[in-house]
Amino acid sequence: MLNVTLICVGRLKERFYMDAAGEYQKRLKGYCKLEVVELIEQKLPPKPTSGQIEGALEREYEAVLGKLPRDGKLVAMCVEGVPMSSQELAQTLEHWMVSGTSCVTFVIGGSNGLAPRLKRDAALRLSMSAMTFPHHLARVMLLEQVYRAFKIQEGSDYHK
Numbered sequence: 001m002l003n004v005t006l007i008c009v010g011r012l013k014e015r016f017y018m019d020a021a022g023e024y025q026k027r028l029k030g031y032c033k034l035e036v037v038e039l040i041e042q043k044l045p046p047k048p049t050s051g052q053i054e055g056a057l058e059r060e061y062e063a064v065l066g067k068l069p070r071d072g073k074l075v076a077m078c079v080e081g082v083p084m085s086s087q088e089l090a091q092t093l094e095h096w097m098v099s100g101t102s103c104v105t106f107v108i109g110g111s112n113g114l115a116p117r118l119k120r121d122a123a124l125r126l127s128m129s130a131m132t133f134p135h136h137l138a139r140v141m142l143l144e145q146v147y148r149a150f151k152i153q154e155g156s157d158y159h160k
Contacts, residue, residue, distance in 0.1 A: 002032045002093070003103040004146060007067050009060050009110035010041040010135050017136045024143035031150035039063045041110035053112050061115035064107055072103025073123040076114055077138060081125030090149035092124070106146075108138050 012018045021036075028034045040063070042056035068074065073096055084092065096104060107114060107122075119125055128141055151158035 002097055002101075003035070003069070003072070004028070004032045005035045005037065005067075005069055005103065005105040006139070006142065007037045007039065007064055007105060007107045008135065008139050009039050009064070009108065009114075011038045012136055012139070014136065017140060020140040021143055024140065024147050027147050028143070028150070031147070037067045039067070044112070057109075057112060057115040058117075060110065061118050064118060069103045069105055072105060073101050074118075074121060075104060075106045075124045075126050076119045076122035077106060077108045077128070077142065078114055078119055078125050079127055079130065079132065080119075081127035083127045083129070086145060086148050087152060089126075089145055090152035093146075093149050094153050106142060108135050108142065110135055 012021060025034060025036065039060065042059050044052055044056055048056075093104065106126075107118060109118075128138060128145075133141065148158065
């Protein structure tokens with residue numbers, strides 16, 4: 001069974017996000033061993049300088065590094081990443097699994113994104129869209145897409 005880790009910068013606060021994420025976490029139990037890790041987003045002043053943002057991203061990067069599993073594939077969720085269809089994500093995960101990958105870690109940054117070093121280290125930079133979404137919504141969307149990928153792999157009619 002694949003180990004999937006989802007590292008999120010920022011905590012869910014709104015009940016509707018918690019409920020939606022919880023539903024997909026529950027559904028994924030039969031397909032993978034899922035761990036969701038929430039990290040504290042670095043506080044910034046109302047109008048931060050680029051240096052302040054870079055510093056915050058570096059501190060978040062260090063926090064992410066401390067939670068990364070030792071092996072496996074790292075997927076950085078970022079707008080400049082590769083867009084994939086649900087079928088392509090399912091194929092990518094399946095390819096990694098049959099190639100011996102036992103762990104896949106997805107990282108969703110906070111409101112300022114991810115540190116460039118993290119994106120550079122990733123096996124895959126994945127984009128959900130050219131649009132910008134709140135990172136809390138991105139978490140729910142990613143959980144749903146991982147669930148959908150497993151359903152596609154099993155040939156379920158969930159994906160139409």
